[in-house]
Amino acid sequence: MILGALAGGLVGTVVLTSGSRLAQHLGWTRMDIPLLLGTIFTPERGRATVIGYAIHFANGLVFALAYGLIFEATDRAGWLFGMLLGAVHGLFAGGGLLNVLLPVVHPRMGKPWTDARSAPVLEPPGFLLSNYGRATLAATFALHLVYGALVGLFASL
């Protein structure tokens, strides 16, 4: 079940990343996850994008492992249960992870306690990611539902 979940995590992350890019192209959001993650480590755009993609894929596998452990613990898996976990995951990503935690750990993003000694340069996500476009939260949530469904589906095979 764990291995299946990891395989689903790989496929799900590909779908989530591609879907996110599509949403950017369609003008639904300006949230660029690889750039946001990569610029934590480097200001150089090209390197940041590569690092960001690597981190995002690693995250996808870590979360898939967590899904797999939950499947093991409850002794049930399937696309619907996976989608339910994906909903929780999506709310966590949109409401807490990106909204609250990312600005806190991101050295190039302003925080409530940023003072005159530093000059943040990267636009923060804002309330419920609204700075990156009004459809950002909805797109993030929907893509995590798909991710969860794929992890659940693969784990059940």
Place this chain on the structure above:
Amino acid sequence: MRTEGYLPLRDYAAIGDGRTCALVGRDGFVDWLCLPNVDSPPVFDRILDAGGGCLELSPRGPFEAERRYRPGTNVLETTFRTADGAVRVTDAMTFHDRESLSPLRELVRIVDGLEGRVALGWTFRPRLDFGRRKLRVREQEGLIVAADGSDAFALSSWNAGDGRFELSAGERSTLALTHAHMEPLVLPARDDAERRVEEAAAFWARWSGRLEYDGPWRDAVVRSALALKLLAFSPSGCIVAAPTTSLPERIGGDRNWDYRFGWLRDGAYTLRALLSLGCVDEARAFFWWQMHATRTTEPEVRPLYCVDGGIRTEEVELRLPGYRGSRPVRVGNLAAEQLQLDTYGPLLETTWRFWTKTGSLGAARPREIAALADFVSSEWRRPDAGIWESRGEPRHYVLSKAMCWTALDRADRLADEGVLPRRDAWRAAAEEIRGWIEEDGWDEARGSYGCAPGEDDIDASLLAMALCAYADARDGRFAATIERIRHELARGPYLYRFSGAETIEGAFVTCSFWLVDALARAGRTEEATTLMDELVAAANDVGLYAEEVDPATGEFLGNLPQGLVHLALVNAAVSLADGDDPE
């Protein structure tokens, strides 16, 4: 200074970053800027609608303006003098930064107080995609942010108040416009933005310092090279004809076209100019773009392609007032759908020139080049839209046939060198074309080549017959054609494109430089030099040219800055510098 809200086109200077260009007016307004790329929708479009988008930064009250590019750069400096003092505005678009996270695109305007105390004002009025997309504007912590969908714009200001401020000698204020496309906004720190301006200036100076030209009119040649570098779309190597759309060829007229594409026809002139200046990297990039773009449609090629090599060129007419009432305003260009046989000559000439210079075909594949020549050898008898992209009935343009000859001649030479497979049909077709031109294309009654058989018109584009190898400039027939063109189409140093053009448009500046080039090749150096002096003096105050000029007033007409004019200037100067051996 402005007429009904519109600045004379002569009063614009261009700044850019190798991806897009902004037009900065003499009165301190940025009136044109497409983001993120030169063919993207504009965020500032005031050149086409007096009520459109702009970024103003100018003194409050009467002033005089004087400007220049910082020597050897595309960084613009405008000095405003008022009754109370003087300030200098430095305008630049900056580059990708490796030291700090930099915005996707950034335009920086720095104001330095020089004398006294000057009252200034600024206004940020973004309008996306000609107003077809509504921007949501909000102000937060000294920033103005405007966003819609995948695009967001932010104006940061430092020591510039909320739109009105005063500056004393020694003080500095800065504005930075940043753009994000499909990503979060990067909001620059003041020091970083100002540093990037200096880095941009240093890059331009280094780049222009490497140009290998020490002949006459060096300043004009270097400025033209810098203008061409502004028109180059760095991600692909394409060089756009101009960064603007729909600036009219006649005030109030309807000959208003979108030039934010790369034209294959310009390729031969581009390669010669770039290689003459030692810009081998840019020449290689342009050649690669050309070969990459044509691969999608070969063996038939389109006259023009998008900057990324794409073919999405659909033409749309917009409901905008147009520059001084010149409608319609168009985006996209229908000429992409035309058959323009003259395109093939420059394309094969470019290939030949690239091969002789580098010994390689770069991105081109011999099979594809041969297919182009095969197409020409079988299709040259068809009527076409010609170099001027006529939207009327296709005709048998003499220049189109001459360019078909050039295409086949170059293919045959490449076959001689073993680069292309040999096809006897190419040489045979080339000879047949020459026979057609000398028989049907020669107007015996008027003693010159004609525009098309059986027609009375003369066309200045026939000068290109000598520039693209078909004709020897010293040949009697070509010399007679030069004389007829000068007699019928010249107004002072300027040439109209064709008979009757004076009723519908201005004089076409490129043709005047082609005349210089042809005279130089004919050994008529004195005449060529005199004309060149007059034309170089006809640039605007910062050395740029629009596509056309009204010979009566000197007013600029058409899109600007126009790449073909600057290419023709460089090539004319090179021909004169090279004397009897212009190649």
